[in-house]
Amino acid sequence: MKVLTANRLTDGEAIWYAGARGWAETIAEADVAGDKAGEAELEAAGKAAFANNEVVDVELIDVELVDGLIRPVRLRERIRAAGPTNRLDLGKQARTAA
Amino acid sequence: MYRYDEFDQDFVKARVAEFTDQVERRLAGEITEEQFRPLRLMNGVYLQLHAYMLRIAIPYGTLNTGQLRMLAHIARRYDKGYGHFTTRQNIQFNWPALSDIPAILADLASVEMHAIQTSGNCIRNVTADHFAGAAADEVADPRPYAEILRQWSSVHPEFSYLPRKFKIAVTGAERDRAAIQTHDIGLHLKKNAEGELGFAVYVGGGQGRTPMVAKKIRDFLPEKHLLSYATAILRVYNLYGRRDNKYKARIKILVHETGTEEFARQVEAEWAALKDQELTLPEADIAAINAYFAPPALAARPEGDEVVKLARLDSKSFADWVDQNVITHRRPDYAAVTISLKGIGEAPGDASDSQMEAVADIADQYAFGEIRVSHEQNLILPHVARADLKAVYDALVEIELATPNSGLITDIIACPGLDYCALANARSISVAQEISRRFASLERQRDIGELKLKISGCINACGHHHVGHIGILGVEKKGAELYQVTLGGSADEHTAVGEIIGRGFGPDEITDAIETVVETYLAHRLDRSENFLDAYRRLGPAPFKEALYGGEAKAA
Ligand code: SF4
Numbered sequence: 345m346k347v348l349t350a351n352r353l354t355d356g357e358a359i360w361y362a363g364a365r366g367w368a369e370t371i372a373e374a375d376v377a378g379d380k381a382g383e384a385e386l387e388a389a390g391k392a393a394f395a396n397n398e399v400v401d402v403e404l405i406d407v408e409l410v411d412g413l414i415r416p417v418r419l420r421e422r423i424r425a426a427g428p429t430n431r432l433d434l435g436k437q438a439r440t441a442a
Numbered sequence: 443m444y445r446y447d448e449f450d451q452d453f454v455k456a457r458v459a460e461f462t463d464q465v466e467r468r469l470a471g472e473i474t475e476e477q478f479r480p481l482r483l484m485n486g487v488y489l490q491l492h493a494y495m496l497r498i499a500i501p502y503g504t505l506n507t508g509q510l511r512m513l514a515h516i517a518r519r520y521d522k523g524y525g526h527f528t529t530r531q532n533i534q535f536n537w538p539a540l541s542d543i544p545a546i547l548a549d550l551a552s553v554e555m556h557a558i559q560t561s562g563n564c565i566r567n568v569t570a571d572h573f574a575g576a577a578a579d580e581v582a583d584p585r586p587y588a589e590i591l592r593q594w595s596s597v598h599p600e601f602s603y604l605p606r607k608f609k610i611a612v613t614g615a616e617r618d619r620a621a622i623q624t625h626d627i628g629l630h631l632k633k634n635a636e637g638e639l640g641f642a643v644y645v646g647g648g649q650g651r652t653p654m655v656a657k658k659i660r661d662f663l664p665e666k667h668l669l670s671y672a673t674a675i676l677r678v679y680n681l682y683g684r685r686d687n688k689y690k691a692r693i694k695i696l697v698h699e700t701g702t703e704e705f706a707r708q709v710e711a712e713w714a715a716l717k718d719q720e721l722t723l724p725e726a727d728i729a730a731i732n733a734y735f736a737p738p739a740l741a742a743r744p745e746g747d748e749v750v751k752l753a754r755l756d757s758k759s760f761a762d763w764v765d766q767n768v769i770t771h772r773r774p775d776y777a778a779v780t781i782s783l784k785g786i787g788e789a790p791g792d793a794s795d796s797q798m799e800a801v802a803d804i805a806d807q808y809a810f811g812e813i814r815v816s817h818e819q820n821l822i823l824p825h826v827a828r829a830d831l832k833a834v835y836d837a838l839v840e841i842e843l844a845t846p847n848s849g850l851i852t853d854i855i856a857c858p859g860l861d862y863c864a865l866a867n868a869r870s871i872s873v874a875q876e877i878s879r880r881f882a883s884l885e886r887q888r889d890i891g892e893l894k895l896k897i898s899g900c901i902n903a904c905g906h907h908h909v910g911h912i913g914i915l916g917v918e919k920k921g922a923e924l925y926q927v928t929l930g931g932s933a934d935e936h937t938a939v940g941e942i943i944g945r946g947f948g949p950d951e952i953t954d955a956i957e958t959v960v961e962t963y964l965a966h967r968l969d970r971s972e973n974f975l976d977a978y979r980r981l982g983p984a985p986f987k988e989a990l991y992g993g994e995a996k997a998a
Contacts, residue, residue: 355539356493397471428861430871
């Protein structure tokens with residue numbers, strides 16, 4: 345399973361592609377591709393957004409579903425999706441805690 | 443300290459205007475990311491995991507209080523209330539919006555700062571001993587020469603597109619506190635038999651994937667030849683450096699592959715053509731730059747000894763702090779103070795906006811308005827009257843920056859690692875925090891004695907792990923973090939690269955492993971006067987291997 349991630353051009357915010365809802369600031373809202381066709385769709389959306397100067401560093405990343413929640417396979421992407429592990433008051437994790 | 447002249451000010455302003463225009467065009471979609479990326483890097487703007495990152499140059503680690511307050515302002519207004527001081531005496535902000543960067547750079551320019559040449563294949567911020575101008579053992583202040591090199595290397599047309607990045611460090615004392623032998627060029631400022639100033643020149647040091655200790659190619663270069671000789675080195679490198687392979691492009695590889703003697707011969711040949719011409723430094727120019735670094739007027743404060751003596755009797759924690767974080771000044775009534783940014787369990791090198799402001803206030807009141815950033819990620823007050831030490835200590839306690847651990851095991855260097863860095867393989871900060879907590883007891887730390895522990899989150903070695911007495915390198919193995927331990931490195935005048943001790947440790951094993959290493963040292967040292975590094979050099983890796991892996995070997 346994969347989701348599409350990037351950083352927003354204007355402020356660098358880590359974002360995930362959420363299909364018709366555009367780009368989301370949390371991974372929970374991301375569109376998950378379960379097959380090659382879905383991945384191709386995500387990739388095309390990423391290419392278009394990059395070309396349109398909305399996002400940078402576009403990447404398809406591996407995820408799994410844990411208790412119905414999207415969880416990146418790599419630690420790097422888990423930290424991107426949450427925030428620095430030494431500062432729980434920063435990044436996305438700060439929002440859910442609030 | 444150095445003040446911008448009109449030329450400097452105009453140049454930095456023009457650069458801000460130019461980059462502002464480039465950012466605007468990028469945001470308007472008029473230039474592509476491919477076009478913009480090299481431009482933003484030239485201005486210190488990286489893209490990291492969570493956001494952009496802005497790296498700001500702090501030339502030779504010297505700041506005045508107006509500059510530190512401006513950094514606090516930037517942290518508060520445009521970032522998330524803190525900054526990270528790096529091993530290159532720079533500061534990084536981890537969360538700026540691209541759209542705010544022009545305003546940040548304009549604010550920086552107003553206090554004579556910028557982010558130029560903090561990235562890219564050019565000559566980076568020139569670093570220097572953080573006790574420059576204050577240390578008792580110093581021959582002369584190295585910063586005027588660092589400033590001369592800064593002026594010469596700033597947008598140098600010939601050296602703006604080198605094969606790879608290029609780092610220069612200068613020290614003015616026999617005891618090397620600037621890690622010059624881990625730099626592309628390391629300069630040791632000294633006097634010859636005639637009492638003239640000059641440099642021992644080291645070339646080809648570096649860390650990263652292929653760590654190398656720099657080689658001395660000249661024992662004494664008269665100061666006036668600094669720029670012509672540096673130019674000769676850079677020319678040889680620019681011509682023969684490996685542009686075909688990023689991993690072999692640093693000058694250390696060229697020196698290694700060419701051989702030190704042959705490399706030195708090529709430099710001397712190049713130099714013969716440059717020497718005694720326009721790059722020769724006129725005495726008047728050296729004197730003019732030196733004047734900027736004239737020490738503050740340090741009035742006699744003979745009451746200091748008595749004041750410190752009484753305060754020590756009164757407060758054990760003050761006495762501990764003096765013993766650990768205060769060093770001898772060249773003037774007996776004064777001292778140099780290390781402000782530890784390594785509070786127990788804190789992220790090494792991080793300081794909040796209000797801490798920065800408070801340090802600026804302390805420096806204004808007690809330290810002639812001068813602050814330094816050390817490559818060990820601490821702040822320094824270079825000139826404090828001993829009579830004022832207690833007041834400085836009390837003020838630092840207020841802002842939780844009085845941890846008495848300078849040079850001890852919890853004074854850890856750690857790069858940002860996987861918590862921030864896009865290149866990282868593993869976290870560094872979390873490892874530093876756990877080790878710091880494990881060794882929190884000051885009594886235990888002092889019993890262990892001097893111990894430099896350094897952590898990098900990938901082989902780029904920003905956390906200097908290769909030259910830590912104990913080094914920790916984070917790698918990724920099968921999708922998980924793994925930490926390799928090296929022992930016996932050092933970054934002083936006897937620089938050495940540490941040796942990998944054996945298989946790596948998982949995140950939940952690494953602190954225990956470090957404790958095992960430390961306990962092994964304590965069990966084997968001759969007495970307290972033999973520090974970890976000396977003991978390791980005497981003992982070799984065997985007892986440490988046995989302690990870490992002995993059981994395994996037997997089981998196998
Ligand atoms: S050592 Fe690696 S992980 Fe650490 S800051 Fe440097 S590039 Fe990033």
